[in-house]
Amino acid sequence: MTKLVLAPLLALAAACSAQTAGPKLTAVEATMVRAVDAEKSASLALLERIVDINSGTMNLPGVVAVKDVISPQLEALGFKVRWNPMEAFDKRAGDLVAEHACPAGAGKCGKRLLLIGHMDTVFEPSSSFQKYTIVPGTNGNVATGPGVNDMKGGLVVMLSALKAMKAAGALDMAEITIVLSGDEEAHGEPTDLSRRDMIEAGKRADVALEFENNSRIGGKDMIRISRRSSLSWRIETTGVSGHSSQIFNDHFGYGAIYELTRILDQFRTQLPEHGLTYNVGMVLGGATATVNPTNTGGSATGKSNVIPPTALASGDIRTLSNDQTERTEARMRVIVRDHLPKTGATITFNEGYPAMAETDAAHALVGQLNEVNAALGLAPQEIMDPMLGGAGDIAFVAPYVPAGLVGTGAMGEGAHAEGETVFLDSIPREAKRMALLMYRLSKT
Incomplete structure (x- = not known):
């Protein structure tokens, strides 16, 4: 009786094992x-x-x-x-x-x-x-x-x-x-x-x-x-230099550093969307601002009582698709060209990884x-x-x-x-x- 009972059970177990076994290597x-x-x-x-x-x-x-x-x-x-x-x-x-x-x-x-x-x-x-x-x-x-x-x-x-x-x-x-x-x-x-x-x-x-x-x-x-993707950008801003007591008036305007600050803050508030990051890696500004030949640093001069005529910033953008890259670049350009009074700004994008x-x-x-x-x-x-x-x-x-x-x-x-x-x-x-x-x- 034991053999008669066990035989079908063993056969069933073998069949189940064969059905659940993973694929084999050739x-x-x-x-x-x-x-x-x-x-x-x-x-x-x-x-x-x-x-x-x-x-x-x-x-x-x-x-x-x-x-x-x-x-x-x-x-x-x-x-x-x-x-x-x-x-x-x-x-x-x-x-x-x-x-x-x-x-x-x-x-x-x-x-x-x-x-x-x-x-x-x-x-x-x-x-x-x-x-x-x-x-x-x-x-x-x-x-x-x-x-x-x-x-x-x-x-x-x-x-x-x-x-x-x-x-x-x-x-x-x-x-x-x-x-x-x-x-x-x-x-x-x-x-x-x-x-x-x-x-x-x-x-x-x-x-x-x-x-x-x-x-x-x-x-x-x-x-x-x-x-x-990974690509870099650089912004350069300009302003009218003069005595700091005259900043914000109709002749001298806001200076290069305020213009750069406006742009970066609008990037922060207006660009966010899923999959997009954009980092600001370096900022320089003052009476002078110079980047070194390897774009890894630089120098700036200035005084607290002088309206700065120049400023610059650089960073990168990372996107999930090339369409997102194009859309982000277009929005950044719109932000950059909406200048504060008596200032100017340009943005350039360098080749990177799509x-x-x-x-x-x-x-x-x-x-x-x-x-x-x-x-x-x-x-x-x-x-x-x-x-x-x-x-x-x-x-x-x-x-x-x-x-x-x-x-x-x-x-x-x-x-x-x-x-x-x-x-x-x-x-x-x-x-x-x-x-x-x-x-x-x-x-x-």
Whole structure:
């Protein structure tokens, strides 16, 4: 009787287990996972090697040295690699462009993939933060160093994923273009030249993956599908100078500093809307006001009893979409030209990073990524609020590429600050995610 009762129950349990079991890895995917694990020690050694090369944006030889480490690794994977220097026109290092053609012909290997990254960091040779080290007390799982997270860790994730695809034979039938800029942290201008390689590649791509640092919030791995813009502005105001006892009268008016104050306060009260931030980073004014050549400071002179004839302010704007950028700039211009008596003002906007808005195709791509996570036994990744992130290169190709993911690289903390860290266990995990995702995209 016991056997008769247990048999149906065991069969039912087996059936339920089969129905609830997650998706399985294919043989090719399992090979890629094993290849990433086998490559882990070499990946970490590569990370240390490139972190110890100072590649601050303005250290052009350092950026080139990082390129010289990465180029042969891509060539060994079958990529055709070229270096496009930019120093002649924008005093920046240049772009590393690598192309892996589809052997069946362009567009015949599933989705055409564009991988985006950068080789520079914010840490110039003058920084005291120069070397890769393991953080004590972390059981060897956390490393620190300049750009270790943003984004040399991402470069290692990208290479590890591609090597895993190669080991499994999955790279052979993939069409992939890689563009690694040498000046993401301070791009050259004009951007139609400094980002020409990336934009041209974007026009030929179906999906873009940006290997910038990833994030974990509340214990959950995140992914981004949008980026806010980042551009700078500068206001210069003028006034009639004279004895302070005569300020506000019909001849002398209000002076340059009151005009600048009016503008900034109206920005504060009239511009706010969802997704928009606008910072005032520097203000100078008086009898004279001069900004230094790097736009990072300046000097002013004046006296309390002299009406100031000159003032200036600079800051930035960050938006969720390019439409929001255009709307905000137009409103700022209207505010600026409504002068106080006997004053003048102008505003200029400098080139920056455009916005990358969310798309339905990007949401669908996150769905495919989470199918990969399920196959790997990982929790789904959630879409991160773009207000928590900054600008980046992928926004330059967003108008041309239907879908893109931001933050497919390593995880860590403190990017752009001395003491920046990377979680070393995130590198193989992200490499597995990206290897499987790129493989699946190359089949559809």
